[in-house]
Amino acid sequence: MIVQGEYTFPGTREAIWELLLDPAVIARTMPGTEEMVRVAPDRYEGRMRVGVGAITAAEFTVSVQLADVVPPERYTMQIDGRGRFGFTRGTAQVRLAADGAGTVMRFEADLQVGGKIAAVGQRLLDSVSKLMTRQGLESLSKEVNRRLASADPGSRSPNPGPLP
């Protein structure tokens, strides 16, 4: 299964880069993520719970190994998820390009899904992955906007910190 797309965020490549690799941000924005820990500079481990409709949310343990890391330009993720209902594994490439004041993120993942979920839910995998991608990008975008708003010393804060 190929999952690909692009999304434009406000903010610099460096800021987006930092957000994308922050395990706390990943846990908050990736749909169904219950826990995400950076166990090594280039490795994450965590738990996700994914369900749709009447399907009881299935727990997966997930590990992500980073490779080909070129900040703030690109990285590759080796993804490995296992759960009682099946598994997913594959690679995902993320590229960041400056676009005026914003940053364009392009991503392409090639994932294999197997086990019971694939056998029974094959016809829904594409729709579920589209849905999760959209939800993830939307909450990531909110996170970016929230950080930009709080980082802007001229904004709402009645007591701005010292200017750099």
Add this chain to the structure above:
Amino acid sequence: MKPPVFDYFRPASVDEALALLAEHGADAKALAGGQSLVPAMNFRLAQPAALVDLNGLDELAGIGDGPAALRLGAMTRHCAVERSAVVAKRAPLLTETMPYVAHPQIRNRGTVGGSLAHADPAAELPAVMVASSARFLLRSRSGERWIDAERFFTGLFATALEPGELVTAVEVPALAPRTGWAFEEMSRRHGDYALVGVACLVTLDAAGRCVTARIALLSVGEGPVLAPSATAALAGVQPTPDALRAAAEAVNADIDPPSDIHASAAFRRRLATVLTRRALTRACERIATSAS
């Protein structure tokens, strides 16, 4: 192929069912015809802690003919809808669609309300209800409310149902004069999940121009998908073959079909165009036939 242990309740009234659903919250599922839920339980993909069986609730079943709308109880079986003379007269689009809903064995047990609440993106009834401008009566322990079909379906297997709420009835409005209908579907084998399906209602004025066209598709998105671009392309025009072809092409702007091993997204787009053109053509032919 056996479900995990669950508690089973068979309430004697809708009020009792609503109380049970409220009591057990998200752990409970309402059991209607069980044609999707029970297989999911047997695969252990669905593991509700409690089932509230609605099958004993005769007050939820039945087909009623009102002046402005046809009313279907949520527990009305697909086979009853399929064979109903009242439905055939008042909501012929529904009658035309029923044979496409799975297989006869499934239609013997499956229910209208169950199919709507399940909200499978490949299901026929949600699209037909959206095309028909139907509305659903939802009841919970704290009261009841009506919701338009269009607003009921909110995403992939997702609906506007709140926890503890049940679909109890469906109202399908009467057809306006000079309205034609058609349902078209393509699947690998009859009864399989649809690759694409289209339900449409077209109303023409006395001069033969299109007044309204409600076109809803299935298996091309997260739920039933209305096609406003196709509707706009038909507004005020004579339904010539070229106009219908242009409207069918316009459907492409309204859909985002998935790819799977049965059909690519591109193939589904092609099917959506072809099936929409066929459905619109047949709907308009029906108006011409009934007017002559």
